[in-house]
Amino acid sequence: MACRENNSFLDTSGSNKHGSTNEVMSSNSIEKESSSAVINANSSLKTSSKTPTEIEYGTEEMRITTAGDYFITDTFNGTIKVKAENVSLFLDNANISVSNTKVISSDYDLVISLIGTSTLSNVSEIVTKTTNVISGLGNITIQGSGTLNINATKSGINCAGAFYGLGGTLNIAAGTHYGISADRIILKTITIIVTSGGKDAIHAESDNSVQNYDATRGYVIIEQGASISVSGIYGDGIQADTFVLISGGTLNIETLPTWVKATSNKGCYQLINGVYTKVAQDEARNISNYWQLDVSSKGIKVGEIDYETIDANGNTVSHVVSSDEYLITIDDGSITINTTDDAIHANSGDIIINGGTFNLATSDDAIIADNHLKIHGGNINISKSYEGLEGQTVEITGGINKIVSTDDGINAANSNLTKAQQKSLCNVTISGGQTYVSAGGDGVDSNGSISISGGELYVDGTTYYMDSALDSDGGIVITGGTIIATGSSGMVETPTSSSTQYIIMITLSSVTSGPVSVFYNDTVLASFDAAEIFGVGQSYQSIIISLPSFINGNTYTVISGSVTTAVQITSIITKVGSSGWPGWPGGW
Incomplete structure (x- = not known):
């Protein structure tokens, strides 16, 4: 690993100075009939030419305890732990690998700028503990013009705050969990390619403290310039607790189903010549002959706030919040979805389509809102579905x-x-x-x-x-x-x-x-x-x-x-x- 002069690797694609972000939310400004975005992931341009901070590190761990800009190059077999605020990491053709732990972890907001092609991996021949590759207790921002390859045994990126995708290319091969998981996810001019994962590719989930609909938490925003490709996922392509807003970009989503033998006559599929075909509930009389999906594997899904409490006897009680405020709004973009489960689904909420181009193929419903489905514009092509539009x-x-x-x-x-x-x-x-x-x-x-x-x-x-x-x-x-x-x-x-x-x-x-x-x-x-x-x-x-x-x-x-x-x-x-x-x- 080596440090280089800051101005030699200056990236002007839109970085966050000192790792800060301006996040503006008005809970009353999410209008169901409007395409106005209420969250701005604006960032100030880094133009500093200070000398990069130098630190000493061991053979298996780099611990950052001072604010500064850290350029990481070459190969490092160990973990990076950020223990200070106002830290920016510049990955310059770096290759960092570790076994059974996180590659990069931060206790505070963290900005990662991509230069060239870098790889982060915690995949090894012997895995005793699955972990995320990048993990943060605050916000994480990815920017730059380079490429980052992530090979994870658990999630590719996980943070308790917001994830901002402002530039660069992410190639994520996730393990047992998510491609990207955060409380809020805002994607602007970034390319994200998720090729594997045991759960959702893009997952926005609020923590256990959120017990009612809260428009400031658990959302996904995708803007013009973003490109998302999902395959090899045994979960949803995009999942958000509260709302999904798509104002542009390109989405190509293909999810994989997990089958179990049917235990009821709801949501049954018949297997004929290797093809699973959905059947009506009143037709699935002998359920032993049918199959059901074990987990949700939808293309885009919203409406899944859940939390746990402890009752008087010390037992854990799970709660699921139903709300007609859950919302998917699509104003523009190119969206291609191929799934066995529903292509686009709002649990107990609404879907509003104002524009965009859609190519949807599913063995279940193509676009389904449990509450209201409103189509005001766009070009929707549903080439395969059980039911096309439902609400x-x-x-x-x-x-x-x-x-x-x-x-x-x-x-x-x-x-x-x-x-x-x-x-x-x-x-x-x-x-x-x-x-x-x-x-x-x-x-x-x-x-x-x-x-x-x-x-x-x-x-x-x-x-x-x-x-x-x-x-x-x-x-x-x-x-x-x-x-x-x-x-x-x-x-x-x-x-x-x-x-x-x-x-x-x-x-x-x-x-x-x-x-x-x-x-x-x-x-x-x-x-x-x-x-x-x-x-x-x-x-x-x-x-x-x-x-x-x-x-x-x-x-x-x-x-x-x-x-x-x-x-x-x-x-x-x-x-x-x-x-x-x-x-x-x-x-x-």
Whole structure:
């Protein structure tokens, strides 16, 4: 190890002078409908040209007890312990390794600047104790333009305060625990590549003192310039106790499942030819034939405050905090997620998507908010899911949304509510955007109501008689928008008389396939080709069409595959053909 002149290795990519950070939080400034960031990870530029501090160290330990800038180069087989405030470490092509202990530990805030390529490792042939590679009791800031390789037996980086990723590249091979774990995590212009870990890749968790929702603790913020790649993780890609805010950056997340034999009929998967496929709860009758996930392995997850207390008998009691304030907000960025578990999930909270590009593939739900899911913009491509979009309420006001699901494409439900409560509180509302659904179950399903007032909705539904393109328990109201929905004829639901935009409902004499086009005279008013959108289209026997241009008394031509149907509109709802499974709701 050697010390060099400070100005020879001056890094001006945005360091924190003396290891301090300006962290500003207003608990009232996290607006669920706003993209405003409330936390600033600003740092002052280090321009000091002081001589670096020199210390003596043994063969197995370097102990830093004085404030200063420490340049670490070459190879060192030992541990570095920071016992002073205002310490900055400069890793300059350093290789530091140790067995069964931490490589770098700090009792205070610590800034690490990266120069060249350095490696920190506590992996050895004989492991008697798993430990974190970098550990801190305060904040940890990583910055610079270099690369740091971390090989850990436990977590790569763990700190009790905030982790600030302001520059450089981190390659983390974690052991039994996390890639990065901290109370708060703020990622700006940094590249993070996590290739292994027994738990979450990015993990923000508050300590045991937090027993209620606290917006100043347990969050993850990802800004433009950040790049995160996750693979080989047996946990969640990104997990936060309170909220996740993504305003930019690139995320590529792939998690691995851990399977156990099913012990209940909830969340069951069937193993067929080496592929695990989720099955509906009411279909998993003989649970001995099914499997369940042992641990959460979601792409992005929020809402997991938990703590422990000691009861009067001295027993440890675990508590889990439920809060409708848990929040995932995504304003921009490129997000690719491939998981068996849910891709994006807010426990008992909300998800708000204002923008960004999404490519999601999952064997479970793609985007699920236990409370409210709101999509105001973005480009969402769900190529594989059990259910595509789900929440107690699902609101779509914008964006381009393409959904492929084996069950419902869009679902408004909350299993924690009674059937009567769901009928009153659950709803799907569509007022804007373009939404395309290819569903193996219902196209759009609500345990309450469905309201469409604008935007475009195209549904490629199944011919299975128990499913329909549009299905609700509280009624369907159409007052605007462009709607073409195809599906089975057995469970077709008629929109309510509260609808104000003219609707055509066609039941064909037999099943057909192919694009649907609507003409007035020789003018095409609207069309939907499921094969063009999804690569393949399903067969159908019923068609629901509603267009803003429909006029009472006019006759329109609907071409569905090779079938041509002329329909004269005579009322708000005009039906051609007969449909309905005898005795089932929704038939007409």
